[in-house]
Amino acid sequence: MESSSxxxxxxxxxxxREPTVSQKEQWALESQVFHIxxxxxxxxxxxxxxxxxxxRDSHMEYLVKGLRHLGPSFSVLDANRPWICYxxxxxxxxxxxxxDIALENNAIDFLSRCQDQHGGYGGGPGxxxxxxxxxxxxxxxxxxxxxxxxxxxxxxxxxSFLRRMKHTSGGFSMHxxxxxxxxxxxxxxxxASVLNILDEELVQGVGNYxxxxxxxxxxxxxxxxxxxxxxxxxxxxxxxIIINEVNLLNLASLTDWxxxxxxxxxxxxxxxxxxxxxxxxxxxxxxxxxxxxLHAAAAGSASSEVSDDEDSSDRxxxxxxxxxxxxxxxxxxxxxxxxxxxxxxQYILLCSQVEGGFRDKPGKNRDHYHTCYCLSGLSVAxxxxxxxxxxAPLPGSLxxxxxxxxxxxxxxxxxxxxxxxxxxxxxxxxxxx
Amino acid sequence: MFRIRSKVKYKKTNKRRDSSTSAEIEIEMxxxxxxxxxxxxSQRPEWSDVTPLxxxxxxxxxxxxxxSEQFAEIMSYFRAxxxxxxxxxxxxxxxxxxxxxxxxxxxxxxxxRVIIEVLNADLHDELDLVEQLASKNSxxxxxxxxxxxxxxxxxxxxxxxxxxFTKKIFLNDAKHYHAWSHRQWVLLNLGGWEDELAYCNxxxxxxxxxxxxxxxxxxxxxxxxxxxxxxATLDSEVDYTIKAILTKPENESSWRYLRGLYKNxxxxxxxxxxxxxxxxxxxxxxxxxxxxxxxxxDLISNGxxxxxxxxxxxxxVVPESNSEGLDIAATICTVLEIIDQMRxxxxxxxxxxxxxxxxxxxxxxxxx
Numbered sequence: 001m002e003s004s005s006x007x008x009x010x011x012x013x014x015x016x017r018e019p020t021v022s023q024k025e026q027w028a029l030e031s032q033v034f035h036i037x038x039x040x041x042x043x044x045x046x047x048x049x050x051x052x053x054x055x056r057d058s059h060m061e062y063l064v065k066g067l068r069h070l071g072p073s074f075s076v077l078d079a080n081r082p083w084i085c086y087x088x089x090x091x092x093x094x095x096x097x098x099x100d101i102a103l104e105n106n107a108i109d110f111l112s113r114c115q116d117q118h119g120g121y122g123g124g125p126g127x128x129x130x131x132x133x134x135x136x137x138x139x140x141x142x143x144x145x146x147x148x149x150x151x152x153x154x155x156x157x158x159x160s161f162l163r164r165m166k167h168t169s170g171g172f173s174m175h176x177x178x179x180x181x182x183x184x185x186x187x188x189x190x191x192a193s194v195l196n197i198l199d200e201e202l203v204q205g206v207g208n209y210x211x212x213x214x215x216x217x218x219x220x221x222x223x224x225x226x227x228x229x230x231x232x233x234x235x236x237x238x239x240x241i242i243i244n245e246v247n248l249l250n251l252a253s254l255t256d257w258x259x260x261x262x263x264x265x266x267x268x269x270x271x272x273x274x275x276x277x278x279x280x281x282x283x284x285x286x287x288x289x290x291x292x293x294l295h296a297a298a299a300g301s302a303s304s305e306v307s308d309d310e311d312s313s314d315r316x317x318x319x320x321x322x323x324x325x326x327x328x329x330x331x332x333x334x335x336x337x338x339x340x341x342x343x344x345x346q347y348i349l350l351c352s353q354v355e356g357g358f359r360d361k362p363g364k365n366r367d368h369y370h371t372c373y374c375l376s377g378l379s380v381a382x383x384x385x386x387x388x389x390x391x392a393p394l395p396g397s398l399x400x401x402x403x404x405x406x407x408x409x410x411x412x413x414x415x416x417x418x419x420x421x422x423x424x425x426x427x428x429x430x431x432x433x
Numbered sequence: 434m435f436r437i438r439s440k441v442k443y444k445k446t447n448k449r450r451d452s453s454t455s456a457e458i459e460i461e462m463x464x465x466x467x468x469x470x471x472x473x474x475s476q477r478p479e480w481s482d483v484t485p486l487x488x489x490x491x492x493x494x495x496x497x498x499x500x501s502e503q504f505a506e507i508m509s510y511f512r513a514x515x516x517x518x519x520x521x522x523x524x525x526x527x528x529x530x531x532x533x534x535x536x537x538x539x540x541x542x543x544x545x546r547v548i549i550e551v552l553n554a555d556l557h558d559e560l561d562l563v564e565q566l567a568s569k570n571s572x573x574x575x576x577x578x579x580x581x582x583x584x585x586x587x588x589x590x591x592x593x594x595x596x597x598f599t600k601k602i603f604l605n606d607a608k609h610y611h612a613w614s615h616r617q618w619v620l621l622n623l624g625g626w627e628d629e630l631a632y633c634n635x636x637x638x639x640x641x642x643x644x645x646x647x648x649x650x651x652x653x654x655x656x657x658x659x660x661x662x663x664x665a666t667l668d669s670e671v672d673y674t675i676k677a678i679l680t681k682p683e684n685e686s687s688w689r690y691l692r693g694l695y696k697n698x699x700x701x702x703x704x705x706x707x708x709x710x711x712x713x714x715x716x717x718x719x720x721x722x723x724x725x726x727x728x729x730x731d732l733i734s735n736g737x738x739x740x741x742x743x744x745x746x747x748x749x750v751v752p753e754s755n756s757e758g759l760d761i762a763a764t765i766c767t768v769l770e771i772i773d774q775m776r777x778x779x780x781x782x783x784x785x786x787x788x789x790x791x792x793x794x795x796x797x798x799x800x801x
Contacts, residue, residue, distance in 0.1 A: 017680075020639070020640035020641060020642050020643075021607070021639075021640050021643075022640050022642035022643060023642060066496065067495050067496060068495070068497075069497060069499065070496055070497065070498045070499065071498075071499055072498070072499050072500060072501050072504070074498045074499075075498055075500055075501070075504050075534060075535055076535050076536070076537055077498070077537065078498055078500075078504075078508075078535050078537070078538065079535065079537045079538040079539060079540065080537065081496050081498075084496045085495060085496055088496070102493075103495065106491075106493040106494065106495050107495045109491050109493070110490070110491060110493075110494045110495050110496075113489050113490065113491055113494075122540065123537075123538070123539070123540070124488070124490075125488055125489040125490055125491075126486075126488060126489060126512050126515075126516075126540075127538070127539075127540045128539065128540040128543060130539060174539075174574075175539055175543065176543065177543050177546060177582075178539065178543070178578065179574060179577075179578040179581075215648065215651075215693075216651050216689070216690070216692070216693025216694075216696055217648075217689045217693065218689075222610070222614060223614055223617075223618075225614075225617045225621070225652050225656070226610070226613060226614045226617065226648070227610065227613065227644065227645055227648040228648075229610065255779070256727075257689070259776050259779040260685060260776070262775050262776070263775075264775070271608070271644055271645075272644040272685050272686055272689065273642045273643070273644045273684070273685060273686055274608065274644070295782070335782075336778040336781065336782070337778060338776075338778055338779050338782070339775075339776075339778070340774075340775050340776075340777070340778075343775065
């Protein structure tokens with residue numbers, strides 16, 4: 001009893017302390033965001049629809065312009081050009097659009113010049129191959145799609161590059177002499193998986209390395225000991241699912257950490273007590289979508305043990321082949337998303353969206369990276385209650401006018417579903433190495 | 434070896450791009466750090482034997498960057514010497530010029546490391562280079578990777594400088610991800626643990642919501658070679674954390690840290706009376722209750738049986754929340770569904786999965 005009242009007193013006294021840096025920053029952002037939301041709440045429904053509208057035309061203009069020309073300030077991204085390609089092409093695909101065939105061919109040609117003679121893609125022509133730019137290049141080529149694009153990928157050489165990047169820790173180095181972290185694991189495994197060149201040599205030790213990166217908070221860090229972080233959590237979780245070792249992770253604590261990353265603003269933060277940022281709409285939202293599918297798969301297999309499963313034929317259609325991830329991608333939900341889908345969409349559309357592109361948060365400038373990941377997060381949120389991976393969202397899932405609907409993605413690779421299907425088909429028929 | 438230097442200093446305001454996201458940011462910079470690039474390479478006699486190699490962008494590249502003349506020239510010379518694999522003093526300097534123009538070019542950094550090894554160049558110059566670049570833009574993987582490589586070569590003599598360097602970064606940004614990873618690497622590989630826990634205390638004193646500092650604290654108590662691990666520090670850490678929680682019950686960092694202390698020790702967690710007292714205190718004080726309720730849910734899932742005071746306090750959070758006469762764990766879920774709206778689906782899922790959790794939790798108790 002005594003300790004109870006003195007603790008209560010301590011609580012009351014402490015509440016009067018000077019706000020910390022974290023608190024000040026958080027309150028400043030909340031104030032900006034809620035001001036924007038107030039604008040929305042105070043206008044009639046017709047005007048609300050307009051305010052929530054996805055500005056397709058202006059985004060397309062911004063994206064295509066970037067494909068054709070980038071100013072000198074982009075020199076600091078001169079070692080990341082395949083990334084810029086991916087951010088732009090993937091965004092265009094999410095909008096359900098495409099560019100003219102000449103531009104597509106230019107992109108295929110450009111990326112082939114980024115390919116190293118010994119395998120892998122670098123940040124630009126003549127640069128060393130790098131796992132992240134390899135991931136970006138491969139994803140771009142798959143997003144563009146078609147015979148020429150997919151055939152331009154030298155699988156055998158990429159395989160040998162991935163083998164060279166394998167590290168003694170079980171993880172991968174980003175490039176020769178480069179850093180080892182969870183991002184490297186994801187980019188390597190994702191590429192290997194999507195190109196159908198994943199094997200035991202590449203997978204060996206990856207699971208244990210990623211497990212060692214799960215922190216006491218439940219999320220996953222870039223390296224063992226570092227802080228749980230949304231980007232690395234997505235990378236770690238997706239990798240574990242692809243290599244079929246997700247049960248080595250403590251999924252309960254991962255889930256608990258993850259759901260608390262959605263802030264009052266509706267968007268996601270990357271780490272505990274940090275500010276929300278539009279790009280985490282995909283890193284955290286996508287991770288949440290993956291967990292939702294794991295739950296649905298677990299529930300599905302549990303029920304099939306108990307009774308005759310009438311839907312077993314549906315489920316078989318969804319079962320991937322042996323050498324793929326073991327969760328069904330197509331038929332996944334009759335479960336609710338773990339996050340508030342409408343709140344996330346609201347943050348993306350009202351706080352991140354600008355006239356041509358998307359940004360981290362109000363006050364920050366737009367960029368292609370945020371455009372890509374805000375749109376990807378929007379897709380994940382819109383389809384979070386769909387019965388099937390590519391069927392229309394249930395009413396009430398979509399925020400804003402119906403024209404806001406974007407294309408669904410495969411959240412493991414963040415590739416638009418139709419394009420992923422085409423690639424999966426193409427590479428499953430490709431010759432064994 | 435000489436470099437052209439001008440004594441002209443001028444400030445320019447530059448629009449730069451964040452090198453990981455491509456967002457535009459405006460910064461002011463001093464000119465003298467890249468003054469040595471004022472004279473084009475083609476006009477420098479010491480480079481007259483090299484033919485610059487233009488970039489193989491093809492006739493119609495996508496995402497073409499409108500490089501400045503200076504940038505294009507330096508990179509063309511770099512390509513030439515990189516292909517020729519020339520490892521010399523002049524190419525060492527050239528990599529510095531290229532890096533100043535684009536610190537994200539990992540090929541240039543990697544080649545620089547090759548040259549450093551061959552020439553046995555002064556590693557302290559490398560530390561200076563990284564510090565200079567970090568002051569312009571410290572959110573760059575290549576810079577930190579290079580720093581780590583250098584520090585590894587220098588060995589234990591680098592400890593205090595590395596710890597000071599990261600501390601300086603934290604003055605501006607106490608949650609800088611790369612800097613924390615680097616600091617951890619230094620501690621693990623070079624040592625310097627003596628004042629680390631005290632440093633965590635300091636940072637938490639400044640900002641108890643600094644999750645990076647909490648994470649570092651966990652790192653110290655689990656990896657410090659002389660503290661004895663979690664088992665040895667558990668009691669004092671629990672007391673420290675409970676105090677922090679009571680100061681700011683809405684601070685997620687401290688609650689997660691508390692759970693982290695008992696990560697592999699669920700039985701002790703469930704049976705430690707301080708934990709249930711803490712939850713009772715928080716619930717009866719009518720401050721932010723979500724984390725206390727969430728913690729209680731986990732404890733109950735692991736066999737904890739709350740007393741009547743605690744049950745009353747739980748139900749008091751939302752009066753009439755247990756009109757259905759549910760068991761206490763389900764009640765907690767119901768309460769959370771109401772007061773923690775953003776996670777309504779999560780609490781609903783927890784409610785539907787209580788039995789499997791309890792079974793799993795009880796099994797855990799038996800094992801330990």
